[in-house]
Amino acid sequence: MNAEQTRLVTTIRDRFGPKSVVTDSADIAPWLTDWRGKFQGISGAMLTPGSTEEVAAIVSLASELRIPLVPQGGNTSMCGGATPPGDGSALLISLRRMNRIRSVSAGDRQAIAEAGVILSDLHDRVAEEGCRFPMTLGAKGSATIGGLIATNAGGTQVLRFGTMRSLVAGIEAVMPDGSVHNGLAALKKDNRGYNLDQLLVGAEGTLGIVTAATLRLFPAVAARTTVWCGVSSPEQALDLLRFLEERVAGIEGFEIVPHDTLALVLRHIPNTRSPLSGEHAWHVLIEATTSGDGDLLRAAIEEGLGAAHEAGHLADAAIAANEAQAEAFWHLRDSIAEAERAHGASIAHDISVRVADMPRFIEEAGAEVERRFPGTKVDAFGHLGDGNVHFHVRALDGVWAPERAKEVSRLVYDLVGEAGGSVSAEHGIGQLKIGEFERLTEPARVAAVRAIKHALDPLGIMNPGKLVR
């Protein structure tokens, strides 16, 4: 640590006690590498505040001493968004000690949770009040509320509930000068200028440090119905979704899986079998939930699927007979990444285009990549109804030369750009995608992002090197 960093650490420890700072390098080490192992940072100490007051004191002092801070929650960023720079110039600030759920109100359908609350802990706590916080994703056992807000996280329930942005009613944050923004009152109507809460969602910690949030709750799920369908094309899958949405309330999962990707899962993951007997070019996993009568939901789905079959929107469908079968259906979807890994490296792209354009994009971009790079295979799977798929490219021989991988990614992003889509649908920009963000986003938007960053954080101390260079 340099002299300023030492001064900050000493001052904070003197004021808030030994729990407020970690200096043992062995304790810091696990938090210096990102989840995917792509980035490695250095931080001489890890600040671990236990309250908003402590965060404000730290940021205030960091501002005075010009010390950059890198906020971190569960350290599950897919883009190196929470990894400090490699030169040791910044200090990590971990929000994990701020893990109180300040309140849960079933009547108001709101909970106030601190930034360090782990997503699955929030799920459990609100369930005790008969409520549900609908956001969920693979990393729910480690991802924190603060990180989910900073990255505007997605997950599998976006179709019905939107991304984290829609689930945040208000935010408490420490701004770059150490002042506190308290938006926890979560006014339903408040037209006093620019919406600061919404600006902080998805800002990746570059405009301030989220310390707590008021979150929207929904009635607990009483029953779910899970379906596996075979369809002939992504186009047919999207038609099926629209057809069903007119007839069934509560559809919240709609995941598309290509035939070859399912085959990969069946080959590499033990104890898996296809829910359908025939061969289908594309598969769809559908889930609907209700807080009311499960039999009514199931009846609506059966009727909807029957009508869809008659109208030519699907080839075959299997409704999970029980919870175990529903779990087995989801296990197929959730095992894709593992199956790909068993096969060899694949190159992941988290991309989106307009929902209506996604079927054509999947087919055309997939064909283009496989044509331009012989020996590759595209696995485009995931959230069709959100216009967002995980566009993974496998090498059929399981091996990628780094240069070739880069060329493939560049082509994928070029195709996304041509389609007016986004090079980051749900994972953010972090360190990983700054180049592609700048290359393929309209200049007016990139300029606005830079101007806002420099206006709110003129000293550049908030998560440096992320989103904005």
Added chain:
Amino acid sequence: MNAEQTRLVTTIRDRFGPKSVVTDSADIAPWLTDWRGKFQGISGAMLTPGSTEEVAAIVSLASELRIPLVPQGGNTSMCGGATPPGDGSALLISLRRMNRIRSVSAGDRQAIAEAGVILSDLHDRVAEEGCRFPMTLGAKGSATIGGLIATNAGGTQVLRFGTMRSLVAGIEAVMPDGSVHNGLAALKKDNRGYNLDQLLVGAEGTLGIVTAATLRLFPAVAARTTVWCGVSSPEQALDLLRFLEERVAGIEGFEIVPHDTLALVLRHIPNTRSPLSGEHAWHVLIEATTSGDGDLLRAAIEEGLGAAHEAGHLADAAIAANEAQAEAFWHLRDSIAEAERAHGASIAHDISVRVADMPRFIEEAGAEVERRFPGTKVDAFGHLGDGNVHFHVRALDGVWAPERAKEVSRLVYDLVGEAGGSVSAEHGIGQLKIGEFERLTEPARVAAVRAIKHALDPLGIMNPGKLVR
């Protein structure tokens, strides 16, 4: 006009033809005074672009020549938000010629409308496709999409559909340097930094000029059920709302009216009668709609009201027997402002607090105002379920001394501030409320608004004197 203004006007007319500028002062005059007649501005010409390209050319030139621009739609701002400064330094730019509905897609549930499209025209057009754009308000025959976005308009359907912010899927805007931001692709998931679309909603034209938007559509309403209830207190009214929301899908209107306010309507508005025979301290107008079976909806409401009565959540209720009666119920609610005017001047306050706090606020703040200012009567009516009421203060003798009116308003806003609420729930800040916004909003938020304004509009040419001094 000064030399620069003349140069801009001439250049634009030469390039885009006579339709692109209005210089006849009689044609400009109606647009120089705000809807409530509180502000009077001067503008030597009114720019009337017909396309995004024209707007971009105007802004680009205005930026070069340092000429402030005041964007205007239907000129129905309640806060002087679209009235130019009184010194003639700025030029009006009216978006009303940009009134194309570029597309309506029932499949995607989206429409793309230009800024100058009048709200009721959009309603009619999407209805042809079996769709509904749910935002509606009194000024729907003149308010434009651009203005509704710039002010994040509310209205009576917020309970179910949210404010304009929730209904905007993407925005096209000309930024202060003349560059065009095109967010019309309306990606459902797009995590490339700060959300520029959301920042432009409610920005009152101070960060750029909205030229078009992608708007969310919903299935057309097939039937509605309208109910008038008598309750004993705002607290009971909110309990009733929560009770009904658990049992009836599609509740979208929930308007509270105090006894004395209803009495004022019955006295001053011809052909009105109370829907209920008995006396009630508070009244509630409830409306639910469905795109499906109207009989099912009505049955659900009847059952819900019956259960609510048994549970002690209401004293009496009348369900409108037909459309004429439903209209008569709404006429009572919509005539409050007119009844107040017939009585004498009233001082209006558009305020919000947390939904859960609103019942207590209405009673306590109402009593405090009437106690501190003898001879006054508070009409607190409107959107209880949004935590937003129109807090009007009448003089019982119908006459207000200007100084006394100011003192009353100051007290009302102080009480809102103490309750952690907003001095502008749905009308924005404009010119009218800058002082109260700065006085009663946390410093971190005011500072952020100013910093963002100066960063994106460093020359200060975008709607000067609104929101930010």
